[in-house]
Amino acid sequence: MLLIDLARTSAAVAADSARLAKIRHLADLLSRVEPHEAEIAVAYLSGELPQRQIGVGYASLRELPDPRQIASATLTEVDDLLSRIKAQAGPGSQAARKELVAQLFRSLTRQEQSFLLRLLGGELRQGALNGVMIEAVAKASGVPAAEVRRALTLRGWLPAVGAAALVGGVEALRSFHLEVGRPVAPMLAQSAPNLPAALLKLGGPGALEWKLDGIRVQTHRSGDRVRVFTRTLDDITAQVPELVEAALGLHADDLVLDGEVIAVRPDGRPEPFQVTAGRVASKLDVERLRETTPLRVFFFDALRVHGKDMLDLPDAERHAALEQAVPSDLLIPRLVTADPDEAATFYSDALRRGHEGIVAKSLTTPYAAGRRGAGWIKVKPRHTLDLVVLAAEWGHGRRQGKLSNLHLGARDPETGGFVMLGKTFKGLTDDLLNWQTEHFLTLATGPSDEWVVPLRPELVVEIAFDGVQRSPRYPGGMALRFARVLRYRPDKPPTEADTIETVRSLLL
């Protein structure tokens, strides 16, 4: 099959807003693909590469060679070149990758170049990724979508699952099982604004667990072999020896557990997320790091214990098996209660000990791998500040032509100026985007055709955020975590905006 066929399909998918039409376009192409190119086609049209990453991003695609006129590149040819690009390493590798990228793009027409540029840049922008592709694979292969979904949660990689369905049908999908050593898509949580709302959403008796601000870890053990995977199914076994040892210390030797690792201080309190993330990301001299920045693991779910798969069992049964297999000092604190007061006490205790919040869990839901199911509801405290908009950036994609990303500043009473604390583009409705684009242009103090438009610091905006963290990037040495817009405060003059001291008092 030719790359141009995929590029045309992608354009058709982007042109139709209806999901069912997108599915039709994708299924139509998939039903024509040769078996040996099925995985490539599923990957490209869902925004993935069979190689996963190849070390090429938008920055290395800034200048491209002229396109050719006649399309002739096959999927196999493109895939081979991407593999060669990925294989480059060591001194001279950047130049070698650049030359191979140029060679690849020289062989493509304008439409193919545009498609591959978006694919490699990680922004396909055709309104279809995994979710739509699952349906398209089902349609093209004549297999129920539920079978595709089930196989995907167990395999975690749609190109492989899609190719299996297209080539081998439902029998091929049935051969996917929970396999120790191969990660499963982790279950995700929905969120609620506060504890009563979370309990209401749960609808019945539930369990509360601490929510730790660390790294999600799916731990597999078969005999004396242990593998640890992150939320995106990357293998971090080598970076977390404490966890490997903890898993080997358990008496069950055929298991898959879900949990969180955090770096802890000598007094047992959690380190800030930045410290945990740095520790887990670091691959050099792990033995030294574990002395200076030790990790602790807290398990909260069991997908398999003593060789028995538990994904489909209710939470309460999985947790009972977890308690059997894991000593209490490796378990996340948990309270089963229907009493709102007890729940509130548990929540405030978790916060007092420095944790991020709690997760409320239904006792009856199965482990919904890969889904953001209503069985888990997270609750975190929310802070707000009134800040001043210092500048705005032009948006991309569906926000093209709109001033989107806000630069936020707190008042500095010493100088009478403002100190930037970060940016946000979240929480804006389309109406608000339109209004702010128009209004900001009247406040601009610089050219409005630059990417960043500086503004007179006159508009106050109420911002919600999760916390203040240390920042090497901003002048105040602090930045807001997960900042989002709540509302504009045209009634409030910038002289009454919150001060940098107020922000500093929130930095732990």
Place this chain on the structure above:
DNA sequence: TTCCGACAGTGGGGTCGCAAT
């Protein structure tokens, strides 16, 4: 007919490792 779950899109801050400067 209305409601709501799932999905895609738009990006945020931080850290590490690696190659190039």
Place this chain on the structure above:
DNA sequence: ATTGCGACCCCACTATCGGAA
């Protein structure tokens, strides 16, 4: 030594479609 880049960790929120109620 410093810088640029890619990859990955954490993530919130809105708009939209289409099946469920």
